[in-house]
Each structure stands twice: as C-alpha cells, then as structure tokens.
Amino acid sequence: MSDQEAQSSSLLRSSSIVSVMTLLSRVLGLVRDVVVAQYFGARxxxxxxAFKIPNFFRRLFAEGAFTVAFVPVLGEYRAQRSLNEVRLFVAHMSGTLGTILLAVTVLAMLFADYLPWLFAPGFRSDAAKFALTGDLLRITFPYLLFISLAAFSSSVLNAYGRFAVPAFTPVILNVCLIASVWLLTPYFAEPLFALAWGVFIAGALQWLFQLPFLAQQRMLVWPKPNRQDDGVKRVxxxxxxALFGVSVSQINLLLDTLLASFLEDGSVSWLYYADRLNNLPLGIFAIAIAVVVLPSLSAQHASENRQRFADILDWAxxxxxxxxxxxxxxLVMLATPLMATIFYHGEMTAYDIGKMALALQAYGxxxxxxxxxxxxxxxxxxQQDTKTPVRIGIQAMALNMVLNLLLVVPLQHVGLAxxxxxxxxxxxxxxxWGLRRNQTLALQQGWxxxxxxxxxxxxxxxxxxxWLMGDAQQWLQLSAWQRAQRMTWVVLGGVLVYFAALLMLGLRPRHLRGVRFE
Incomplete structure (x- = not known):
C-alpha cells in the first residue's frame, strides 16, 4: 500500500471510529428528544x-471558531517544538480561554433576565414564558464554561489521534437529560427546571470525563493565563x-428562533425537533469526517505537501x-413517517407531527x-485562512436574513427552515469554488x-x-409498535437497495480507502 493509500485508509478508519461513537451519542440524543417530547410535547x-443560547456561544468558544484556530497552531507546535513547549502552550491557552469563559458566564448569569430580549423577543407577549426563559438561562449558561473546557480537551486529544474519547463525551449530556426528566421533574413545580439542572450537571461531567485521558497524553497541565504567549496570540x-465564519449556520438557526418566537405557539419546538433529526446524519457522517480531516490537513500544510492536502479534501x-x-x-421522503415513529407519543399531537414534518423536509x-x-x-x-470563510459566511447570512423575511410570512416556520x-x-x-480557485481542491480522475x-x-x-413507505398520512393511524416495525423495514430495505446498487455499479470498499478513484 502506498503512503497516500495508507493515509486515506487511516482517515477512513478514524472517521469510522468517530462515526460509531457519534452514532451512539446521536441515538441517545434521539432517545432524549423522545423522552422530552413525550413529557412536554411542544410546550x-x-x-x-435557554439551552440554545449557551449552545450558540459554545459554537463560538468551543467546537467552532476556537477549534479551527487552535488545532492548526497546536499541530505546528507538535511538529516543530519540544514536548515542554507544547505543554506550556496548552497551559497558557487553557488558562486564557478559561478566564474569558468565566467572565462571559458570570456576565450572562447577571443579565439572564435580559438575554431573551435579544434571542426570543416574541416571548414578550407571554410574560410568564419570558420570565421563565430568563430563570432557566441562569441555570443553563454555566454549561458554556464546562463544555468549552471539555471541547478544548477534545481538541488536544484529537490532535494526538485520540478520536474515540471526544466523540463519546456527548453521550454524557444525553444520559443526564434523560435522567433529569425521569428522576428530577417530581421535585420542581415547573418541570422544565429539571432539564436546566440536567444541562448544568452534564457540562461539568463532560469536562471531568476528559481529564484522565489528557493525563495519559501528558497534556494535563495547570492553566496559566498568558495572553502575551506567541501561540495564544496567533490563536x-x-x-x-472565525468567530463569525464558522458559526454562520448557528447564527442562522438563532435567527430562525428569534423570528419563530413571533409565530404560532410551538413553532420554536417544531423547528428544534426537525433540526435535531436533520442533525443526526450531519453529526454521524460530516462532523466525524471533519474532525479527523482538520488535523490531517493541518499536518500536510505544515509539511507543504499540497498534493496530499488536495487528495484529503477530495476524499472528504x-x-x-x-x-x-x-x-x-x-429525510424528505420519510418526514411524516419518521416524525410519527419517533415523536407521536404522550403530549405530542398529530397537528404537531404535521408541522414538524414540513420543517424536516425543508431542513433535509x-x-x-x-x-x-x-x-x-x-x-x-x-491553511490558517479564516478570512475567506468569514467573507463567504457574511454573504450567506445576509442572504439567509433576506430569505427569512421573504419566506416567513407565506410559509411560517417552514420558510425559516x-x-x-x-x-x-x-x-x-x-x-x-474558492478551494478550486487556489488549487487546494481538484477533482481526480474518475470522479x-x-x-x-x-x-x-x-x-x-x-x-x-x-414503495415501502406507502401513504405517509396512514402512519399516524398505526400503533407505536407498528410504526417502529414498519420504519425498521423501510430503513433496512433502503440501505440494502442503495449499497447493493453501488456494488452492482462497480463501487467497492477499497475505492473509499484509496486516494485515487477509478
């Protein structure tokens, strides 16, 4: 096997590991959403x-802008510096990041009653809901501090090829939220507070879970804030x-939430559940590929190997x-059957299922x-180029805002999606087109x-x-067991047909491992 083929095979293997762990997390996340939907419906x-606001900031300070800035710099330190210098950089970076996060968290908790004015102004028409959102936010916002530190640890582990542990960590959030619904709701007059405390606990546990694995890599160092460190300044x-560029999709989703707060009651929940289901394949496949691709691309850029850089992107x-x-x-064809199978229980109504299915088709x-x-x-x-994605991101967000305003009136929440x-x-x-233009992405022969x-x-x-689905609306008349059984056959049948067709057409597993495709 050539070096290029070995590299691509390693990427496939690493992506598969992350995908399996992410699949476990996403399945539990789906169970979590089912439990929440059954207990609360669209209420x-x-x-x-209150959960989306700290999650938005998490994308800025954690998985989003910070990760794409930190990983390439850490890769250079690993390639060009001694172990002690790498450890010192990690200490300075974690201390600086932690200090900033702590300040943001404290300020957000102090002004929690006012943040809903920015993110869900439509709630002002319901004083009780508006006040409740602020109270919940005061509990959920510390999640930002914990999960961002967990994401920092994940970035370090990913840089050292330890992909499984970071990919497994989100399981903890789902387990905590499921447990909070089942165990904590009886102790609160407003059951939603149980979910908020579940978020708080989950954030702390996800951070603590990573620490022993950092110690194994000799990267568990005491944080030392130092904004003058050369590596910290570069990050x-x-x-x-990148704060803006990498989080455009999250900003768009927040704009959806803001406008949805002015729409029919339940619109925020309908969009949430549809987005969650749409994110299932996104997380299992695309994010898993991106997680392993970024360190590999950073290494090829540092070694100035443009051909392998292009090969990795083409493979991805x-x-x-x-x-x-x-x-x-x-997702588009099975929107109603999927929503009915997963969420048509407890407080969820057929009307809710119809609204959620339309949103899922739009997102899908x-x-x-x-x-x-x-x-x-x-x-x-x-390539340490964050300006180009920012420029593109600004243009995309502007387009999204225009489309939101054009589509929200005739299509309501579906227009936002x-x-x-x-x-x-x-x-x-x-x-x-930008990558094609600078020749860092080229379509290979046989593409x-x-x-x-x-x-x-x-x-x-x-x-x-x-053929297997039949009339989508009839799924609402089936029992929960009948829906689950039938959906299993539809999914298994579809997967079998798709991959059998690919095999008959000549696609083989080795083609996904090798760099060249024929």
Whole structure:
C-alpha cells in the first residue's frame, strides 16, 4: 500500500471510529428528544431557547471558531517544538480561554433576565414564558464554561489521534437529560427546571470525563493565563474572524428562533425537533469526517505537501456525497413517517407531527450543503485562512436574513427552515469554488463516474422508499409498535437497495480507502 493509500485508509478508519461513537451519542440524543417530547410535547419553548443560547456561544468558544484556530497552531507546535513547549502552550491557552469563559458566564448569569430580549423577543407577549426563559438561562449558561473546557480537551486529544474519547463525551449530556426528566421533574413545580439542572450537571461531567485521558497524553497541565504567549496570540488572531465564519449556520438557526418566537405557539419546538433529526446524519457522517480531516490537513500544510492536502479534501467531498444524498432523500421522503415513529407519543399531537414534518423536509433539502460546509471549511482553516470563510459566511447570512423575511410570512416556520437550507447551498458553493480557485481542491480522475454511480443508486433508493413507505398520512393511524416495525423495514430495505446498487455499479470498499478513484 502506498503512503497516500495508507493515509486515506487511516482517515477512513478514524472517521469510522468517530462515526460509531457519534452514532451512539446521536441515538441517545434521539432517545432524549423522545423522552422530552413525550413529557412536554411542544410546550418546552422556554427551555429550548435557554439551552440554545449557551449552545450558540459554545459554537463560538468551543467546537467552532476556537477549534479551527487552535488545532492548526497546536499541530505546528507538535511538529516543530519540544514536548515542554507544547505543554506550556496548552497551559497558557487553557488558562486564557478559561478566564474569558468565566467572565462571559458570570456576565450572562447577571443579565439572564435580559438575554431573551435579544434571542426570543416574541416571548414578550407571554410574560410568564419570558420570565421563565430568563430563570432557566441562569441555570443553563454555566454549561458554556464546562463544555468549552471539555471541547478544548477534545481538541488536544484529537490532535494526538485520540478520536474515540471526544466523540463519546456527548453521550454524557444525553444520559443526564434523560435522567433529569425521569428522576428530577417530581421535585420542581415547573418541570422544565429539571432539564436546566440536567444541562448544568452534564457540562461539568463532560469536562471531568476528559481529564484522565489528557493525563495519559501528558497534556494535563495547570492553566496559566498568558495572553502575551506567541501561540495564544496567533490563536486569537485566527479566531476573531472565525468567530463569525464558522458559526454562520448557528447564527442562522438563532435567527430562525428569534423570528419563530413571533409565530404560532410551538413553532420554536417544531423547528428544534426537525433540526435535531436533520442533525443526526450531519453529526454521524460530516462532523466525524471533519474532525479527523482538520488535523490531517493541518499536518500536510505544515509539511507543504499540497498534493496530499488536495487528495484529503477530495476524499472528504466524495465521502460526503456518498452519504449525504441518500440521507437527504430519506429525510424528505420519510418526514411524516419518521416524525410519527419517533415523536407521536404522550403530549405530542398529530397537528404537531404535521408541522414538524414540513420543517424536516425543508431542513433535509439542505442536508448536502450543511455537510459540505463541514468538510470544505477545514480546507481554509488548515491553511490558517479564516478570512475567506468569514467573507463567504457574511454573504450567506445576509442572504439567509433576506430569505427569512421573504419566506416567513407565506410559509411560517417552514420558510425559516427553507431559508437556512438555501443560504447554506450558497455558502457551500462559494467555499468549493474558492478551494478550486487556489488549487487546494481538484477533482481526480474518475470522479464523474463515481458521481453517476451514486445518482443511479439514488434513483433506485427513491423507488424502494416510495414503495415501502406507502401513504405517509396512514402512519399516524398505526400503533407505536407498528410504526417502529414498519420504519425498521423501510430503513433496512433502503440501505440494502442503495449499497447493493453501488456494488452492482462497480463501487467497492477499497475505492473509499484509496486516494485515487477509478
């Protein structure tokens, strides 16, 4: 096996490990959403906003801008500096980040009653819901501090090739929230407070869980704030523009929440559940690929190996197309059956299912773009170029805002989801052309044959899903067991048809491991 093939095989293996761990987390996340939906129905708008606000800042300070700025710099330190210098950089970076996060958390808790004015102004028409959102936010916001420190630890572990532990860590959040619904709700007059405390506890546990594994890598160091450290300043310089660029999708989702707060009661919940289901394939596949691709791209950039850099990006794009297209097709065609199978229990009504299914179809239509953004953006960040994604991100967010205003009146909450999908395609296309223009992404020989095979398999998948699904509305008349049983057959049948078609068309597993595709 050549060095290039070995490298691509390693990427596939690492991506598979992250995908399996992420699948476990996402399945538990789905169970969590089912439990919350069964207990609260579409009445959890206040909690979803109180949880979404610290999650938004987490994207800025943790998985988002910080990670894409920190990982390339850490990669350079590992390649060019001694172990002691790397440890000192980690100490300075963790201390500086922790200090900033602590200050932001304290300020947010002090002004928690006012933050809903910014993120959910429509709640002002319901004084009780508005006040409840602020009270919940005061409990959930410390999650930002804990989960950002956990994400910092994850970045270090990923840089050392330890992908499984960071990918498993989100399981803790889902377990804590499920347990809080089952165990803590009887102790609160307002049951949503149980969920808020579950978020708080989960954040702390996720951070503590990572520490022993950092110690194994000799990277568990005492934080020492030092904003004058050369590495810290470089991360800060890269992070400032990336704060906006990498979080465009999150900003778009927050804009959706803001506008949805003015719509029919339950709109925030409908969008939340639809987005959660749409994020299932996004997290399992695209984020897993992006997690392992960024350190590899950073290493190739540091060694000035442009050919391998381009090969890795090409591999990532092909993997996304192979997985995103069937997942998007399934979400759009099976929207009502999926929502009915997963959420049609307890307090959730058939009316809610219909509204959620429409939102899922809109989000699902943009799944390919969401996934491409995740793997194309690292192509810029690995080169320590955060300005280009920022410029593209600003343009995409402006387009999203215009589309929101144009579509929200005629389509209500569905218009918000559709606007996010359309603006994401613009974002992905601009990222793609930028990489092609600077020759860091080039389509390899046989690429179009690969795409044709995927599209032909997709046509067979669509026919099989249509035949197996039947009338979507009839799923609401089935029992929970009947829906689950039938959905199992539809999913298994669709997966079998799609991959059998690919095999018949000549695609083999070795083609996904090797760099060159024929």
């Amino acid at each position: 959890a708008d206040a909690f979803f906003v 800060g310089k890269l992070m400032l523009p 794009v092909r993997m996304v197309l192979l997985l995103a297209l069937p997942a998007a097709l399934a 239509s943009g799944l390919l773009a969401f996934m491409l953004i995740k793997v194309l953006a690292p192509g810029y960040y690995a 559709l606007a996010t999908a359309l603006s994401s395609y613009f974002n992905a296309l601009m990222l793609y 179009w044959r690969f795409l044709l095979k995927v599209l032909l398999a997709l046509l067979l998948l669509a026919a099989s899903v249509w």
